[in-house]
Amino acid sequence: MAQVDGLSVEGLVVRFGGLTAVDGQTLTAPRGRITGLIGPNGAGKTTTFNACTGMLRPTAGRVSLFGENVTSLPPQARALRGLGRTFQRMELFDTLTVRENVRMGKEGGMAGRNPLRHLRAPRGQAALVDRLADDALDMCGIGHLAHRRPSDLSTGQRRLVELARCIAGEFTIMLLDEPSSGLDGEETEEFGRILRSLVADRGVGILIVEHDMALVMSTCEYIHVLDFGKPIFEGTPPQVASSPLVRAAYLGSEASELELVEEGA
Numbered sequence: 581m582a583q584v585d586g587l588s589v590e591g592l593v594v595r596f597g598g599l600t601a602v603d604g605q606t607l608t609a610p611r612g613r614i615t616g617l618i619g620p621n622g623a624g625k626t627t628t629f630n631a632c633t634g635m636l637r638p639t640a641g642r643v644s645l646f647g648e649n650v651t652s653l654p655p656q657a658r659a660l661r662g663l664g665r666t667f668q669r670m671e672l673f674d675t676l677t678v679r680e681n682v683r684m685g686k687e688g689g690m691a692g693r694n695p696l697r698h699l700r701a702p703r704g705q706a707a708l709v710d711r712l713a714d715d716a717l718d719m720c721g722i723g724h725l726a727h728r729r730p731s732d733l734s735t736g737q738r739r740l741v742e743l744a745r746c747i748a749g750e751f752t753i754m755l756l757d758e759p760s761s762g763l764d765g766e767e768t769e770e771f772g773r774i775l776r777s778l779v780a781d782r783g784v785g786i787l788i789v790e791h792d793m794a795l796v797m798s799t800c801e802y803i804h805v806l807d808f809g810k811p812i813f814e815g816t817p818p819q820v821a822s823s824p825l826v827r828a829a830y831l832g833s834e835a836s837e838l839e840l841v842e843e844g845a
């Protein structure tokens with residue numbers, strides 16, 4: 581495979597005992613593109629993310645970042661090489677303000693394994709972290725919430741705080757796990773707009789796992805489809821929406837969502 585300007589996964593296999601959760605996944609998520617990873621419940625999407633970030637060691641296959649094999653590197657080392665992520669279940673600290681949560685996107689990476697740095701950042705660094713956090717809050721349109729606590733916010737606002745924290749980390753490749761879960765239609769549209777401007781303005785690459793087909797079809801340039809751990813299809817949104825294989829995989833679960841998207845297209 582030619583060197584990818586971003587994340588590439590080749591022949592990924594992940595087994596949990598007798599269960600093969602991911603079986604031969606190959607995908608690329610380059611800079612400057614929003615790439616989708618979709619599939620019915622239990623298809624292996626989050627497991628693929630965990631193997632990409634280093635949260636689990638794959639049974640077989642290779643994960644590369646900007647051409648470097650990172651398959652055996654821990655999550656922190658991958659983060660330092662530009663790989664960031666958000667989680668399906670939000671991981672915000674309710675004892676901190678929104679701004680403090682967003683600052684951690686950069687602060688955690690800078691402090692690394694030095695416990696003292698986690699307590700107090702050098703002054704120059706603190707100013708940089710403040711600027712990155714404020715830029716990220718503005719980009720997500722939540723600057724006015726900076727001094728609130730995440731527990732006081734709506735789900736939609738909390739999702740934006742999580743995205744802002746990932747943006748503040750200055751990651752070049754961002755993996756977003758079901759970022760629109762719990763958002764209403766209007767909030768989801770706004771979320772898609774922010775993702776598109778992130779890619780256009782900052783040239784980052786995004787790999788997104790998402791059940792909201794309208795968001796996937798309107799933001800992704802290219803989509804990979806998993807079913808029972810196996811890659812069954814890849815292509816542009818119109819190709820995916822009209823694929824009989826994809827329809828069959830979704831039958832009984834989200835088939836209606838695919839149909840709605842195609843009718844609306």
Ligand SMILES: Nc1ncnc2c1ncn2[C@@H]1O[C@H](COP(=O)(O)OP(=O)(O)OP(=O)(O)O)[C@@H](O)[C@H]1O
Pocket residue numbers: 596599601619620621622623624625626627628
């Ligand atoms: N730590 C684990 N131990 C055992 N089985 C697991 C583990 N993590 C995931 N699985 C199983 O692996 C399969 C894939 O799970 P995964 O969470 O990756 O799917 P998914 O596509 O992200 O699903 P969803 O859309 O519901 O979040 C499922 O059958 C799941 O039960």
